[in-house]
Amino acid sequence: MAKEKTLFTCNACGGTSPRWLGKCPSCGAWNSLVETVAESASGGKNRLGTPQGYAGLANAQPVTPLAAIEAQDVARTPSGLSELDRVLGGGVVEGGVVLIGGDPGIGKSTLLLQAMDALQRSGLPTLYVTGEESGAQVALRSRRLGIEGSQVNLLAEIQLEKILATIDAVQPAVAVIDSIQTVYSDQLSSAPGSVAQVRECAAHLTRMAKSTGITVILVGHVTKEGALAGPRVLEHMVDTVLYFEGDTHSPHRLIRAIKNRFGAVNEIGVFAMTEKGLKGVSNPSAIFLSQHSEPVPGSCVLVTLEGTRPLLVEIQALVDGGSPAPRRLSVGLERDRLAMLLAVLSRHAGVACADQDVFVNAVGGVRISEPAADLAVMLAITSSLRGKPLPRGFIAFGEVGLAGEIRPAPRGQERLKEAAKLGFTTAIVPKANAPKRAIPGLSIHAVERVDEAMDTLRGLE
Numbered sequence: 001m002a003k004e005k006t007l008f009t010c011n012a013c014g015g016t017s018p019r020w021l022g023k024c025p026s027c028g029a030w031n032s033l034v035e036t037v038a039e040s041a042s043g044g045k046n047r048l049g050t051p052q053g054y055a056g057l058a059n060a061q062p063v064t065p066l067a068a069i070e071a072q073d074v075a076r077t078p079s080g081l082s083e084l085d086r087v088l089g090g091g092v093v094e095g096g097v098v099l100i101g102g103d104p105g106i107g108k109s110t111l112l113l114q115a116m117d118a119l120q121r122s123g124l125p126t127l128y129v130t131g132e133e134s135g136a137q138v139a140l141r142s143r144r145l146g147i148e149g150s151q152v153n154l155l156a157e158i159q160l161e162k163i164l165a166t167i168d169a170v171q172p173a174v175a176v177i178d179s180i181q182t183v184y185s186d187q188l189s190s191a192p193g194s195v196a197q198v199r200e201c202a203a204h205l206t207r208m209a210k211s212t213g214i215t216v217i218l219v220g221h222v223t224k225e226g227a228l229a230g231p232r233v234l235e236h237m238v239d240t241v242l243y244f245e246g247d248t249h250s251p252h253r254l255i256r257a258i259k260n261r262f263g264a265v266n267e268i269g270v271f272a273m274t275e276k277g278l279k280g281v282s283n284p285s286a287i288f289l290s291q292h293s294e295p296v297p298g299s300c301v302l303v304t305l306e307g308t309r310p311l312l313v314e315i316q317a318l319v320d321g322g323s324p325a326p327r328r329l330s331v332g333l334e335r336d337r338l339a340m341l342l343a344v345l346s347r348h349a350g351v352a353c354a355d356q357d358v359f360v361n362a363v364g365g366v367r368i369s370e371p372a373a374d375l376a377v378m379l380a381i382t383s384s385l386r387g388k389p390l391p392r393g394f395i396a397f398g399e400v401g402l403a404g405e406i407r408p409a410p411r412g413q414e415r416l417k418e419a420a421k422l423g424f425t426t427a428i429v430p431k432a433n434a435p436k437r438a439i440p441g442l443s444i445h446a447v448e449r450v451d452e453a454m455d456t457l458r459g460l461e
Contacts, residue, residue: 008033009195012232036194074262077173080118083271083280084111086309087242087255089263092119092174095213096262097206099180099235100255101220101228102244107253107271107278108219109133111244112176113142114277116152119174127172131158131182145277158192160185160201164208172214177205179219181229193221198230206237235259247365252287253278254366257307267307285312285422288364298384301395301424302376303415304368310411310418312395314363315373317380319356326355332362333373341378341400348404348450351382372409374400375428378450379457391460393425396453398433404450408432416442426460428453 008017010033015026017033024032076091085091088098102108109130116126130138135156142150155166160183167175177183183201184192191197202218209216218238221229228235235241239261246253253271257263270284281287289301289312298317303310315333330338338360345351360377362368375398383390397415399407409415412433419427420442427444434446445460447453 006035009036009231011195011230014195014199014231014233034195036190036196076262077119077124078122079115080122081111081115081278081280083269084115084255087257087260087263087267087269088240089257089260089267092215092217093239093262094173094215095209096215096240097209097238098215098217098240098242099220099228099238100217100242100244101222103222106244106246107273108244109138109178110141110145110273111255111271111278112178112217112219113138113147113152114145116174116176117142117147117150120150120152124173125153125171127153127155127167127170127175129155129157129163129166129175129177131156131177132179158182158184160204164204167208167212167214171212174215174217176217177219179221180205180234181221193230195231199233202234202237250365252281252364264307268309283422284309285418288313288362288366290314290316290363295389295392297387297389298380300376300380300383300390301419302368302373303395303397303419304366304370304373305409305411305415310415311366312419312422312424313366313368315376315380316361316363317377317384318359319353319381319385320359321357323355323357326353327357327359329358330360332365332367333360333377334369337371337374338377340402341374342381344400344402344404344450345378345381349378349382349454350451351385351454353381353385356385370409371399371407372397374398375406375430375453379428379453382454382457388461390457391426393423394427394460395419395424396428398428398430398447400450406430406447406449406453416444428456 008020010024010026010029012029012032013027015024017025020033023030074093076093078085078091100108116128120126135154138154153170157163180198180202181193184197185200188196188200205216223229241259243256243258245256251273253273255269257265257267259265270281271278272281300315302313302315304313328338342353376396379396397409399409401407408430413435416427416435416439420439425441425443427442429444429446431446431448434444445456447456
């Protein structure tokens with residue numbers, strides 16, 4: 001029997017190479033080539049024919065000026081889980097395709113099973129296609145979650161053609177494919193989960209969703225680096241990409257929108273894993289704030305922005321004894337930015353930490369990428385170095401430049417109102433973020449430079 005010919009296909013762009021290379025020759029990605037079975041020629045299928053002209057290949061289609069097309073708002077259907085709806089932009093969209101990925105055991109199937117049951121109870125027909133578990137396993141999970149008498153239609157199948165035929169017969173409003181890496185098509189000879197299978201199966205399901213108006217939710221595996229497994233084109237095909245994050249040792253989970261054609265990106269939803277499944281957290285700021293009976297040195301509360309949601313996060317800093325090779329370590333914040341802030345502190349505020357070990361941590365495992373955290377980090381470091389706690393009910397935010405200036409943060413008014421709502425009483429903010437009208441219960445000190453912020457802090461002690 002002749003040995004099957006193999007090719008090496010890039011996970012990022014889908015390009016092929018006859019042998020393995022460390023760098024993809026098509027897109028330049030490193031370590032992205034995986035071995036796949038070469039597909040046999042299809043006898044001219046999907047070929048464009050002669051290069052002389054394309055008029056005979058298909059009938060020309062009419063075109064419409066953009067101004068002549070009526071723009072309509074997209075109708076949304078709430079999923080029954082408010083935190084999931086927040087990330088989706090208000091609910092599921094007719095004909096939309098959503099891709100959700102996350103680590104094994106993080107709760108993707110649990111979340112979608114709860115959402116499908118809520119949609120079904122609201123009167124929408126649903127279909128849950130499971131390729132990784134049997135129907136009995138899914139039923140056992142539903143009993144464990146307390147979902148009694150659920151009428152969600154279930155199909156245990158991994159062959160694409162049978163799945164499409166079932167969707168056409170059942171006509172659900174929302175269909176879940178768990179997971180796209182287990183689905184295969186008879187038209188391809190490669191194994192399920194290969195680049196070709198994932199790309200083609202996702203393309204067929206997306207085409208079906210757009211033509212029928214059925215919402216399709218795809219569950220995707222992630223690699224050890226945390227990226228979605230399969231070709232990068234998978235993320236380009238779908239309308240929304242969600243990442244389900246969290247520590248399996250912690251009950252809290254974050255769902256984050258990386259791409260959303262129908263809503264804001266970088267929006268997050270917060271869930272708590274309980275015995276009865278995932279429950280939305282209405283006040284997520286409580287997760288990221290430590291409960292101190294008395295103020296402690298090195299702790300400063302930051303009002304950060306995740307999508308459209310202001311969150312209060314505690315920044316902790318520890319400055320400890322001198323050493324020949326001082327360390328700079330940050331968890332949840334950029335390490336290079338920490339080194340830059342220490343240099344600004346030394347030059348423009350006279351706070352020297354050159355011979356000190358500096359450790360900075362964002363409480364609760366949250367990752368902060370926006371520069372508005374700069375001022376809170378600097379104040380936490382100063383507090384730890386001096387051994388004096390910041391005032392009770394104190395918050396700060398603002399971006400710090402290399403010249404020592406403090407730049408404004410976007411949507412400063414919403415940040416301040418959220419802090420006031422949660423009982424904070426004192427704030428140091430950039431001068432450009434100072435509100436025109438006083439916020440009840442909140443004393444605001446607007447500053448322009450780092451040294452001015454330090455002087456203001458000393459006056460509050």
